Amino acid sequence: MIAIVSAPTNLGLRPPVPGAVPGTAKAPEALREAGLHHVLLRRGAVEAGVVLPGRYVDDPGRPVGTLRNQDAIVEHARRLAPRLVELRRGGHAPLVLGGDCSLVVAAGLAARVSGGGGLVHVDGHTDFRNPGNSAAIGALAGEDLAAAIGRHLPEIADIDGLGPYFDPAATAHVGCRRDDDFLEEVTAAIALTIPADQIILHGGARAASRILDSPGLERGFWLQVDVDVLDPEHMPAVDSPDPGGLTPDELIAFLRLAAPRAWGASVTVLDPDLDPDGTHARTVATVIAEGLDRLGEEAEQPED
Template sequence: MIALVSAPTNLGLRPPQTGAVPGTHKAPEALREAGLHERLARTGARDAGVVLPGRYVDDDATRGPGHVRNERAIVAHSRLLADRLDAVWDAGDAPLVIGGDCSLLVGAGLALSRRGRVGLVHVDGHTDFRHPGNSDECASVAGEDLAAAVGLHWDAIADVDGYRPYFSPDRTAHVGHRDDDEGAEEARRLLGLVVSSADALAEPPARLAQRVQAVVGRGYWLQVDVDVLDPEVMPAVDSPDPGGFPVDGLVALLDRLAPAALGASVTVFDPDLDPEGLYARTVAEVIVRGLGRLGTALGRPA
């Protein structure tokens, strides 16, 4: 059974302007309003509650070197989310985490590494591979989450409670970045599989899913950032870039990946950029059609 976990965090994003806060924390309720929870409930899914984050602070003027923005709050939220995921798995269900920004991958990774590492499938319009070893501009975990997940970040983010790396690089697959992504070359050298959006769209979804699963193994975490969609169909994200997936193409890939996943997270939809609720319905459609069979090919989680 799918267990819906709301994780309304915006802690890993840069402020849209000085003194303002990103709108991703509104996404879980916007998606509820768009009918997501009701539609999944008809298939047997349950609501597993909300993991609330700390207050977002624009700390650019006070944050010291070697720290990301909202660092303490991200770590605290990661631990809370990890505990909630543990409870969902203990109940025999598959967690579907509705974010929020993709800093929540730290919490998912922490939960899984406590149980023994599994593979990671990272479906995102960016590699999110910025880290202190390749950039002097590290600050926002939502643009650095994949690097942190495989251990390439400051200890406070990449080694929470001594669990670095949350996912082994050779069992990590990334799909969906654009051809001009700055982290793609390094990611290709270090990760088990890296596929651009252009290459993914040129390949049948079934074959691409097979290639991904050959790298990550059976039972993995599936992280989906909705900016992998083309901005023509999904402009309500902080960094829309042309050349992304159409809705049906993403659904086709996710529907093949979801059954063998231990859980999934969906991130970076910003309702502040969707005042009429049109794109919330698009995200809900992707989740219901693409992730509705989450975990069905697996037995009771360990």
């Protein structure tokens, strides 16, 4: 049974313009307004509350080599992770509505203490910027995959000595563009990488089959979905839209097959500030309702 958790964080993003804050914190309620909760609750889902983040601070004067909102991100992860563990042990499949991609850290902490298996990272970017390949680290939403497999600052990638949160051999990425700066590096680092053009050519169902057949993911996984995997023609309401992405139908086809194996999922980066009439929130609500409706049905049970 799906348990809906709101996690309205914007802590991992850069400010959209000087003096402003990212709008992703508004996404869970924008999705509610789009009708998502009504649909899911009618199908038997339950609401499991909200885990609020700390205050967003741009902090341009922070020390070099640290993350924007670093302490607040760690604190939020420490509070969200036990909620996920509790829900999983109670027989629920957590569906976390973000927020930004820094939520992967909380999912990783939860996975480490409950035997959560691998990670399937669906995103229009590899999110693999890290101290080993860039001097420009600072926004975790563009660095979350690196943190998830232990390729980042220990302060974020080894919280409470639990890193790496996901074994690289049990990690897959889906949806980046071919011109992603870190595609070659991430392909060498993890079990499976499926760029968006392969899904466009061969379909979402084939991509999902490759995930499900991948050694290391047979025990299940956390499913992280950044909606910028969609092409800007369909989803411009994100902080970093890039051409060459998926259609909603292609993403739904992938999720329908992948989601039953996932013990939980997070959906991130919708920015309602860029969607004043709610059109794009309704698109995301449709993707979730049609693609994730069987979330967790075939997932392995957690460790005691």
